[in-house]
């Protein structure tokens with residue numbers, strides 16, 4: 001198992017994905033994730049005051065799935081995780097399906 005640093009070995013990735021798969025099939029996992037997060041980090045509550053959590057759960061599930069599927073990308077090479085339609089690096093909009101974005105997201 002890896003203990004941190006740049007390289008994450010195959011076994012660690014497999015264990016992480018298997019763990020995340022178990023989370024995803026657990027009823028109420030994402031509800032529990034946000035209630036635990038907001039209980040432990042009350043400063044973040046205001047940020048989510050107008051959030052549609054049903055939609056947010058789907059987006060977070062999708063985002064974690066992408067993160068776990070692209071662990072080995074070299075940091076300097078733009079990937080689906082970093083690209084945005086305008087060509088700038090670092091936007092989230094490219095990796096969120098259009099149907100799941102905020103209407104204000106280009």
Ligand code: HEM
Pocket residue numbers: 044047048050051052056059060063064092096100101102105
């Ligand atoms: C690995 C960590 C994280 C991932 C993968 C993640 C992922 C996401 C995704 C996919 C969205 C939806 C974007 C959209 O609507 O287009 C989102 C929204 C958001 N995230 Fe995160 N996030 C992370 C960490 C955090 C943290 C630590 C905070 C706060 C301290 C945070 C605050 C927010 C807020 C306020 C929104 C907007 C919610 C809304 O639309 O009402 N996120 N995040």
